[in-house]
Amino acid sequence: MYRSNTCGALRASDIGSEVILSGWVHKVRDKGFVAWIDLRDRYGITQLVFDQERTSKKLLDQARELGRETVIQAKGEVIERASKNPNIPTGEIEVLVTELTILNNSLLPPFTIEDETDGGEDIRMKYRYLDIRRNPVKNKLIFRHKVSMEVRKYLSDQGFIDIETPYLIKSTPEGARDFLVPSRMNEGQFYALPQSPQTFKQLLMVGGMDKYFQIVKCFRDEDLRADRQPEFTQIDCEMAFVEQEDILNTFEGLTKHLLKEIKGVDVEEFPRMTYDDAMRLYGNDKPDIRFGMQFGELNQVAQHKDFNVFNSAELVVGIAVPGAASYTRKEIDKLVDWVKRPQVGAKGMVYVKCNEDGTYKSSVDKFYDQEDLAKWAEITGAKPGDLICVLSGNTNETRAQLSALRMELATRLGLRKSDEFAPLWVVDFPLLELDEETGAYHAMHHPFTSPKPGQLELLETKPGEVKANAYDLVLNGNEIGGGSIRIYDKEIQATMFKHLGFTPEEAKAQFGFLMDAFQYGAPPHGGIAFGLDRLVAILGGQETIRDFIAFPKNNSGRDVMIDAPANIDEEQLKELHLKLDL
Ligand code: ASP
Numbered sequence: 001m002y003r004s005n006t007c008g009a010l011r012a013s014d015i016g017s018e019v020i021l022s023g024w025v026h027k028v029r030d031k032g033f034v035a036w037i038d039l040r041d042r043y044g045i046t047q048l049v050f051d052q053e054r055t056s057k058k059l060l061d062q063a064r065e066l067g068r069e070t071v072i073q074a075k076g077e078v079i080e081r082a083s084k085n086p087n088i089p090t091g092e093i094e095v096l097v098t099e100l101t102i103l104n105n106s107l108l109p110p111f112t113i114e115d116e117t118d119g120g121e122d123i124r125m126k127y128r129y130l131d132i133r134r135n136p137v138k139n140k141l142i143f144r145h146k147v148s149m150e151v152r153k154y155l156s157d158q159g160f161i162d163i164e165t166p167y168l169i170k171s172t173p174e175g176a177r178d179f180l181v182p183s184r185m186n187e188g189q190f191y192a193l194p195q196s197p198q199t200f201k202q203l204l205m206v207g208g209m210d211k212y213f214q215i216v217k218c219f220r221d222e223d224l225r226a227d228r229q230p231e232f233t234q235i236d237c238e239m240a241f242v243e244q245e246d247i248l249n250t251f252e253g254l255t256k257h258l259l260k261e262i263k264g265v266d267v268e269e270f271p272r273m274t275y276d277d278a279m280r281l282y283g284n285d286k287p288d289i290r291f292g293m294q295f296g297e298l299n300q301v302a303q304h305k306d307f308n309v310f311n312s313a314e315l316v317v318g319i320a321v322p323g324a325a326s327y328t329r330k331e332i333d334k335l336v337d338w339v340k341r342p343q344v345g346a347k348g349m350v351y352v353k354c355n356e357d358g359t360y361k362s363s364v365d366k367f368y369d370q371e372d373l374a375k376w377a378e379i380t381g382a383k384p385g386d387l388i389c390v391l392s393g394n395t396n397e398t399r400a401q402l403s404a405l406r407m408e409l410a411t412r413l414g415l416r417k418s419d420e421f422a423p424l425w426v427v428d429f430p431l432l433e434l435d436e437e438t439g440a441y442h443a444m445h446h447p448f449t450s451p452k453p454g455q456l457e458l459l460e461t462k463p464g465e466v467k468a469n470a471y472d473l474v475l476n477g478n479e480i481g482g483g484s485i486r487i488y489d490k491e492i493q494a495t496m497f498k499h500l501g502f503t504p505e506e507a508k509a510q511f512g513f514l515m516d517a518f519q520y521g522a523p524p525h526g527g528i529a530f531g532l533d534r535l536v537a538i539l540g541g542q543e544t545i546r547d548f549i550a551f552p553k554n555n556s557g558r559d560v561m562i563d564a565p566a567n568i569d570e571e572q573l574k575e576l577h578l579k580l581d582l
Pocket of ligand 1: 174195196197198237482483484528
């Protein structure tokens with residue numbers, strides 16, 4: 001028997017028991033005639049004591065030689081600790097060791113295994129197995145486990161069946177590049193790794209499994225913007241015989257369950273907002289509604305004066321920043337520089353200080369009088385003491401820029417509190433999205449999403465205006481889930497592919513199996529997928545998903561621990577009928 005108890009288990013009530021503990025040497029404190037070792041495992045830390053009077057000098061000498069992270073087994077008696085440590089659950093006791101066995105030695109770790117470590121990100125990733133011994137990482141993995149267990153419990157209780165779908169498949173269009181796997185047995189042919197199990201879950205609905213879920217890996221070969229992973233985990237779900245309302249209610253239920261069980265937070269009914277409103281009021285399809293600062297469109301009141309910048313703009317829009325009228329000239333200049341950074345891309349910023357005495361001072365006083373500025377304040381909801389920031393230009397770009405500014409200012413003002421949870425459904429997304437460069441339309445969600453009832457005809461005349469039965473669940477400014485009611489009619493699906501620029505032959509080659517299945521009594525169906533990594537990070541009150549993943553990849557998609565991706569040898573290439581052309 002390696003251990004009778006874990007290092008987090010023993011309490012004052014165990015005093016007098018003989019125990020065996022196993023774990024890692026966390027710290028050695030040597031006082032000459034007596035030494036203490038903090039012994040660590042997943043469950044906690046227990047203090048071991050080696051005392052030349054009470055046990056033996058030999059044992060004490062052995063103990064003081066032990067290096068950090070040596071794996072040991074210690075037998076002894078639980079005794080009361082002279083100086084108790086109220087900060088740890090085992091702080092009332094220690095184990096007077098009578099027998100010590102070294103189970104394995106350890107090299108000196110390249111960074112300290114402490115909550116506050118001296119190791120930078122790169123070195124911690126290279127030695128991730130050591131990093132996982134640290135509380136901050138270990139606790140996040142345990143937290144993730146708790147969340148996924150609650151997801152399974154809730155969905156299973158609601159009658160959902162967990163079904164696995166294959167990883168070696170054919171392309172699923174979720175808008176990213178596929179990871180490809182060459183097939184040895186089928187010369188010159190490739191599998192694609194799933195960007196999501198989309199087509200399979202729809203086929204499960206045709207198969208009569210009317211409530212499906214899976215916690216599943218998905219693979220997307222994208223340029224890794226900050227905090228994305230090439231492989232990530234989804235809570236993937238699909239239901240048959242449902243309308244949008246059924247899906248929203250079911251998954252609102254799941255999200256409420258998680259907030260309650262994991263955070264102890266009760267949330268009322270989730271608000272719903274159309275995509276158009278989200279863009280108009282927040283410039284963003286995943287608005288953070290923990291705080292206000294809604295957009296106020298100023299075209300009506302700011303155009304047709306002598307200020308040409310506004311007159312020539314498609315959109316003039318502002319936000320009121322609470323309490324920021326006190327910003328100094330220098331602080332405002334810095335803000336203007338911030339919006340002009342290439343990452344944001346605004347050409348400039350107009351501002352209005354709403355003074356406490358009810359007067360206004362703006363950067364465009366030459367063109368606008370107090371009455372004009374009062375209207376701006378009314379539209380943006382600015383109160384005395386606030387600062388109105390106004391951007392102008394092309395609608396889409398200006399909204400994106402002001403949205404970035406809104407989030408930045410809210411962060412600076414401490415309005416994005418990690419212990420506050422503000423979920424929101426965004427509904428009625430456009431079905432198609434115009435690629436400004438090529439002029440072609442893409443599916444905004446994916447090609448299997450159904451248009452809103454009665455909008456099919458619009459597809460021929462004004463494709464950009466067709467709304468979809470598609471919805472996103474947003475939490476604190478993050479899209480944590482998205483889905484749609486699907487097309488389940490072969491002809492409509494074929495029309496959809498046509499509008500996305502597929503020839504009938506291409507559509508058949510790529511998705512013939514799905515359209516075939518639709519001919520055998522496909523039920524109406526729809527679904528949703530949650531990004532588990534992000535959901536867990538938000539519930540855990542953190543910004544980055546990386547620490548919630550045991551073995552994450554870096555920003556270049558590399559696993560620096562196992563050193564992947566890697567070259568393969570000639571023999572393997574030959575077997576796969578591949579030649580490199582670098
Ligand atoms: N497959 C979709 C996605 O990965 C989710 C869904 O439509 O259910 O975003």
